[in-house]
Amino acid sequence: MQQSPDDLARTARRLVTDLxxxxxxxxxxxxGVLLERLRDLxxxxxxxxxxxxxxxxxERKYDxxxxxxxxxxxxxxxxxxxxxxxxAATDRVLFSSTPFExxxxxxxxxxxxxxxxxxFARQGxxxxxxxxxxxxxxxxxxxxxxxxxxxxxxxxxxxxxxxxRLEVRQVREKVLELxxxxxxxxxxxxxxxxxxxxxxxxxxxxxxGHEARLGEALGRIEVLEAELRRHQDALxxxxxxxxxxxxxxxxAWHRVRALLR
Amino acid sequence: xxEDRSHAPPRISxxxxxxxxxxxxxxxxxxxxxxxxxxxxxxxVVASPDEIAxxxxxxxxxxxxxxxxxxxxxxxxxxxxxxxxxxxxxSGELVTWLDAxxxxxxxxxxxxxxxxxxxxxxxxxxxxxxxxxxxxxxxGSPSGPRLKPDxxxxxxxxxPYTGRLAVFRRATLDDAGGIRPELVLALDHDxxxxxxxxxxxxxxxxxxxxxxxxxxxxxxxARAPAAxxxxxxxxxxRIGFPATVDHDPERPRLLRLRPARTARPPVxxxxxxxxxxRVVHGRSMNLVANCVGSIVRRSTYPDYEVVCVVDESTDxxxxxxxxxxGRDRLRIIPYREPFNFARKINLxxxxxxxxxxxxxxxxxxxxTPEWIESLLMFARDPEVGAVGAxxxxxxxxxxxxxxxxxxxxxxxxxxxxxADFDGHMDNARTPTNCIAVTAACMMTRRDSFESxxxxxxxxxxxxxxxxxCLKLYHSGRRMVFDPYAELFHxxxxxxxxxxxxxxxxxxLRARWGRILRRDPYYNPGFGGRPDFVLPLAVxxxxx
Numbered sequence: 001m002q003q004s005p006d007d008l009a010r011t012a013r014r015l016v017t018d019l020x021x022x023x024x025x026x027x028x029x030x031x032g033v034l035l036e037r038l039r040d041l042x043x044x045x046x047x048x049x050x051x052x053x054x055x056x057x058x059e060r061k062y063d064x065x066x067x068x069x070x071x072x073x074x075x076x077x078x079x080x081x082x083x084x085x086x087x088a089a090t091d092r093v094l095f096s097s098t099p100f101e102x103x104x105x106x107x108x109x110x111x112x113x114x115x116x117x118x119x120f121a122r123q124g125x126x127x128x129x130x131x132x133x134x135x136x137x138x139x140x141x142x143x144x145x146x147x148x149x150x151x152x153x154x155x156x157x158x159x160x161x162x163x164x165r166l167e168v169r170q171v172r173e174k175v176l177e178l179x180x181x182x183x184x185x186x187x188x189x190x191x192x193x194x195x196x197x198x199x200x201x202x203x204x205x206x207x208x209g210h211e212a213r214l215g216e217a218l219g220r221i222e223v224l225e226a227e228l229r230r231h232q233d234a235l236x237x238x239x240x241x242x243x244x245x246x247x248x249x250x251x252a253w254h255r256v257r258a259l260l261r
Numbered sequence: 262x263x264e265d266r267s268h269a270p271p272r273i274s275x276x277x278x279x280x281x282x283x284x285x286x287x288x289x290x291x292x293x294x295x296x297x298x299x300x301x302x303x304x305x306v307v308a309s310p311d312e313i314a315x316x317x318x319x320x321x322x323x324x325x326x327x328x329x330x331x332x333x334x335x336x337x338x339x340x341x342x343x344x345x346x347x348x349x350x351x352s353g354e355l356v357t358w359l360d361a362x363x364x365x366x367x368x369x370x371x372x373x374x375x376x377x378x379x380x381x382x383x384x385x386x387x388x389x390x391x392x393x394x395x396x397x398x399x400x401g402s403p404s405g406p407r408l409k410p411d412x413x414x415x416x417x418x419x420x421p422y423t424g425r426l427a428v429f430r431r432a433t434l435d436d437a438g439g440i441r442p443e444l445v446l447a448l449d450h451d452x453x454x455x456x457x458x459x460x461x462x463x464x465x466x467x468x469x470x471x472x473x474x475x476x477x478x479x480x481x482x483a484r485a486p487a488a489x490x491x492x493x494x495x496x497x498x499r500i501g502f503p504a505t506v507d508h509d510p511e512r513p514r515l516l517r518l519r520p521a522r523t524a525r526p527p528v529x530x531x532x533x534x535x536x537x538x539r540v541v542h543g544r545s546m547n548l549v550a551n552c553v554g555s556i557v558r559r560s561t562y563p564d565y566e567v568v569c570v571v572d573e574s575t576d577x578x579x580x581x582x583x584x585x586x587g588r589d590r591l592r593i594i595p596y597r598e599p600f601n602f603a604r605k606i607n608l609x610x611x612x613x614x615x616x617x618x619x620x621x622x623x624x625x626x627x628x629t630p631e632w633i634e635s636l637l638m639f640a641r642d643p644e645v646g647a648v649g650a651x652x653x654x655x656x657x658x659x660x661x662x663x664x665x666x667x668x669x670x671x672x673x674x675x676x677x678x679x680a681d682f683d684g685h686m687d688n689a690r691t692p693t694n695c696i697a698v699t700a701a702c703m704m705t706r707r708d709s710f711e712s713x714x715x716x717x718x719x720x721x722x723x724x725x726x727x728x729x730c731l732k733l734y735h736s737g738r739r740m741v742f743d744p745y746a747e748l749f750h751x752x753x754x755x756x757x758x759x760x761x762x763x764x765x766x767x768x769l770r771a772r773w774g775r776i777l778r779r780d781p782y783y784n785p786g787f788g789g790r791p792d793f794v795l796p797l798a799v800x801x802x803x804x
């Protein structure tokens with residue numbers, strides 16, 4: 001998930017306005033452009049190279065730790081240690097790690113968002129369900145240190161969950177309704193389209209069917225020709241034997257044949 | 262006996278791994294090579310330095326033979342390392358290997374060389390297992406034969422079915438990275454996978470040409486080793502197959518695939534139905550409502566729609582039950598034409614929205630929640646035409662694990678066999694390639710469906726699925742049986758035995774007679790039984 005310099009400037013502005021930051025650590029800061037944009041906004045921003053330094057406890061605290069598309073590239077044990085160290089240095093982590101890109105060779109530790117949430121929960125961090133971090137990536141989340149008791153956490157998650165479920169259901173029903181309207185509204189055209197596509201299917205099946213029968217016929221021809229060749233070879237062999245004998249034998253054969261007639 | 266000869270290299274180099282093996286076992290293997298009906302081979306017997314002298318003495322007792330060379334490893338090494346070293350030293354255009362004590366049939370080299378054209382990178386044969394390769398049963402019947410299907414990439418992915426004899430084109434083996442001795446027990450599987458991935462052509466010789474010495478009691482691992490898991494995981498990674506690998510919880514000696522959480526494309530499930538009721542588990546139920554209800558309740562897949570093609574004659578109550586079961590997932594397409602199963606499915610597919618389709622009978626019920634994910638992990642590959650599920654009768658017995666064609670007749674292997682039956686070389690428990698799968702539950706890609714013209718109306722009731730798969734096979738695609746997607750199929754016994762139409766079977770043979778008489782995934786060694794079961798094992802399995 002590459003962000004352009006413009007995107008990063010916007011990201012920096014959003015972070016500062018949304019989260020009221022004075023100090024930020026960008027863990028795995030890459031080119032360092034986000035750090036520069038944050039510094040432009042008078043934020044005390046430092047960076048760390050992901051693979052080198054995340055294994056050690058950090059020396060100071062930050063208002064926010066940003067960790068975007070980094071931990072999926074560390075070995076599972078290293079990623080766990082890194083996450084622990086980051087959580088120890090802050091009360092808020094803005095986190096993102098792709099749940100999909102298994103095929104990239106560097107991604108040796110790809111997990112679904114809920115797996116990362118479970119790891120954060122072990123450090124006492126819970127997703128802030130009211131904060132929409134999808135301006136970073138569709139799976140980005142803000143995790144915050146929480147002293148809330150389990151029933152309260154469940155209440156918060158459940159509220160988000162049932163509202164989403166309701167929304168999904170309403171969206172699906174709307175889609176069905178729109179589809180029905182579309183089919184009805186475009187009546188004759190849609191029917192024509194369907195009829196043509198079905199005819200196309202039938203024509204294609206016809207072609208494959210003929211090809212298959214042609215293949216069968218060619219196969220039978222091959223078998224019959226091979227059989228014919230065998231017969232002809234046998235016949236030629238027999239004639240060769242007859243012809244190769246001395247003239248006497250051949251003449252004797254002709255006499256016998258004459259007698260038989 | 263010489264250790265170095267300078268004449269034209271053999272076509273096929275055969276390595277015999279003698280490290281740590283008794284001398285007489287090595288002799289048995291070498292003797293089986295000396296009895297070859299064909300020339301063109303050279304053998305390299307590899308052993309540790311202190312084993313060389315006794316081996317030379319034993320082999321020379323049988324007479325001097327320039328085709329057999331002895332090679333000493335540098336110091337004490339494991340058999341796998343010795344194998345890697347010896348293979349690297351050979352000069353044949355093809356290479357293969359034997360463990361000490363294993364034997365090849367006299368015609369082995371002849372048969373292999375006969376099929377090893379220039380574009381063939383991998384040849385494998387059937388094999389047998391004997392306590393002692395020289396002490397055969399009086400009737401010569403093999404005690405544990407492994408009769409294999411023709412080239413089956415999906416099967417090989419998680420199950421080392423190619424086994425021995427496995428002959429590789431040397432250049433291709435080297436390109437693939439050669440032998441990795443650290444994999445020990447999974448070494449053969451690793452090589453087969455890596456050569457198979459890049460092979461231009463793979464040929465199976467359907468003849469038992471290799472006799473493997475039965476491993477000593479207690480040495481067969483009860484749990485697939487970590488190396489086997491690593492080999493499979495690396496293969497999945499190389500080919501971009503969206504799955505992870507795990508032990509089969511019920512059979513830890515086997516590995517199983519689990520669908521990875523990758524991007525999830527929309528899926529359309531097309532169900533033709535007449536809204537019929539049937540008695541299942543002692544109660545009368547609305548089949549389609551039960552089927553759709555099981556999909557909605559059990560499926561974990563997020564993005565799917567259910568498209569039901571419903572006969573006009575379906576009564577209002579059945580319709581209402583269906584709507585209640587399908588809720589916001591369901592679309593109903595009315596069907597007003599005369600009965601034709603194939604046409605109903607075609608219409609449903611044309612109305613469906615997704616590029617991945619599941620064709621489903623209404624007398625099915627979902628068992629495994631991840632069934633869509635599982636079918637999809639195979640169906641994503643454009644070379645895969647159709648993926649079928651593991652279907653069970655209401656009491657759990659097997660109904661479908663893929664379709665085989667025997668003597669021109671398509672049939673279901675292990676039909677009615679016990680629920681936990683593993684199959685020949687575990688082919689009821691692991692993914693296999695097959696000539697066709699039933700459309701009682703089949704996932705297929707829309708582009709495949711449209712390119713071969715959907716289900717043919719020449720088959721209004723029976724065999725439209727077999728014909729569909731053969732059309733896909735004809736266009737170069739593979740079918741896959743997916744053992745991880747399980748559903749009930751409440752097939753009526755009357756339909757199973759009675760109403761198969763002769764006319765439809767004839768039409769099928771007119772199109773596909775040749776393939777139906779020689780199913781590439783059915784080994785002729787089974788002697789015409791639709792089950793992959795040798796006559797001796799039948800009673801034990803089905804009884």
